[in-house]
Amino acid sequence: MAESMIKLRDELDAEQQDFSDMQQQHFKVRARMALENDALRNSFRGASDFLMAKRASVFPDDEALQALRSRGEAIRQHSLNHLPDLLETLEKNLTANGIRVHWAETADEACALIHGILADNNARTVVKGKSMVSEEIELNHYLQEKGIECLESDMGEYLVQLAGETPSHIIMPAIHKNKEQIARLMHGRAETADGQGVPYTEDVDELIGNARAILREKFMNADAGISGVNMAVANTGTLCLVENEGNGRMTTTVPKLHIAVTGIEKVVEDLADVPELLTLLTRSATGQKISTYFNMISGPKKNDELDGPEQVHLVLVDNGRSRIFNHPVLQPTLQCIRCGACMNHCPVYARVGGHAYGSTYPGPIGQVVTPQIGGLDNNGDMLSACSLNGACGEACPVRIPLPALIRELRHEANHPQFINAADADLTRVKQRGAKRSLGESIIWKGWALAHRYPPLYQMMSRSIAIGRGLLSGSLGNRLLAPWTDSRTAPKAAAQSLHQMVKKRGVASQPGQHKEHEQ
């Protein structure tokens, strides 16, 4: 091997190690590391600007957009309001169409089910279409341990897998990498079926061409294909997949065995519900009127058909969704159609990027989903990465009130009454109260009190004004550290607004205080 190749491979290995080290860090450390990485910030800034502009260009008429969003919301809410019935109808119609349906309560059960189907069919090589649920249940890892090779075939996912990383965006998985990084990665690690490497190139068409050649070989020979599902139509027993590349069609068409995996919330009642959700999805995600392919699967190959999979399975995954469904405020989480618009519009996501969140789903929807699936103790920290500016809620095509849900989760995280993960009360988030600290709650109690009693408030603001020198000194620094570690310290004014107004001779209005004293 040429010396330069050995060097390149060493570098790629080191980068992969850096990545997994970074993943072990605390959320705040990861966020800081991301903020200090200029290349990464450029990638995310560029991608967010690009995707926001694309979306805006296909929604020229705001009135029509708002009306369409309302319909999207209504369709998703209707589906959720009838969720258990629709799932049963779906199962009945899929079964009648020859698609076998399986139910999994947990991630592990889903992985085991999928492995069981593969094992029954002696499938050793698997190609995968894009599926966030399979990332959520960590299917690749599970199958790898069982000796089954699971190759990602979406271009972005393929590159991310080649690098030994995880997706940083739900629609554009390799958004964090630039052309040069991908060129090095392909040259250093990609291999054709006969063990040949690919030449170094930064030309995007050539890079895609090289990956295409490698992956087509894999599609042709794979024993099984695993895909996600964008919508499942109950009345017709149809699985719908949205994609541009054709890898989803390859995965669901060429191998003898197709296993689709999806969350239980993805069902809609009728074909009539599909067009508007589809248009909302593609326009919000990538600014396309429609994706290149919309693939509707209603059964395996029939006897008189000449191609297509002989078996189709659907694995319905709960993994915490039925708990979300029971929460009185957080249920709309399940309206999500996974378009990614909330992350594209999030000023925090644009700066820290997808990996800082350390979860399968990053950005606003990730902040809402992840703590609910994994519990607030393990995943509650990311809730602080939100300024409640509201951009995500305005972009969401199905009107999920994301900022309100993030606030609700913050309340749950700080709830005085802790519950553990196994708590049988489904109307509460797992590990509620896990982020509550005594110090913080005392401070907030005092803060609330001061705002209720004007004399107390004035005393507080005066003492802050007097002690402001102290606050910016080293003692103050230490005292305020939990706040100022990742924020600029607030500067107290020498005089409060009250004092200044009084000095100017503006008298307080009669009765003003009374009102507050109750």
Added chain:
Amino acid sequence: MSSRERILARLRQAAVGDSPRVPQAVSSDRVWPAPDKADWLDALCQNLRDNHAEVLLTDQQTWMADLLARLQKYNVSRLLCGNHDTAARLQQYIQSQSDDIDTQRVTTDIEKEVIFQQVDAGFSVASAALAETGSLVIETGPQEPRTVSLVPPLNIILVRQSQLQADFSAWAASTSVPDPMPTNLLLISGPSKTADIQQTLAYGAHGPKSLIVVMLTDA
């Protein structure tokens, strides 16, 4: 209790709202503007071209000659067709006009090596087209195998102007929807593509690099 029963029981335990079915969005009460009937053809062609497809505006009399010229320009030497009458006529025509193009209709199970490695182009027939998005509706089945419009580098789809509809909603509400659904129903709106490397668009990600739409106009 099985996982299925436990999941369903938990879902049934939840308080849900009671919303009526969302009425289907049909022509008059649509909130999303669809093109006027007079503009359907133009809209379809424009959208397809925007998505990097080539549109061959032709008619019942000359389409086979027009298509043959395109095939020669693309240097196609092996063309794979579905198993319908249109394909049979195309095959006959090409055989009578050219020795360079081997046209095959698939009548037995498709061999993967052949379609992946030897075929240059696949010919499919659409059952409808959607103006608003520039989409072709393909109903796969014994006549129309799934891989013909997927694996070969050049994808050719024939459609008639009379099959045009305003958009997907209109199609879904029309009698064109097959019942029962075919095992695989597709909307195709361009050649396969990706923007996964630094948002740079590249065609021919996994499937066809090019799409030619043969549009038989009414005139």
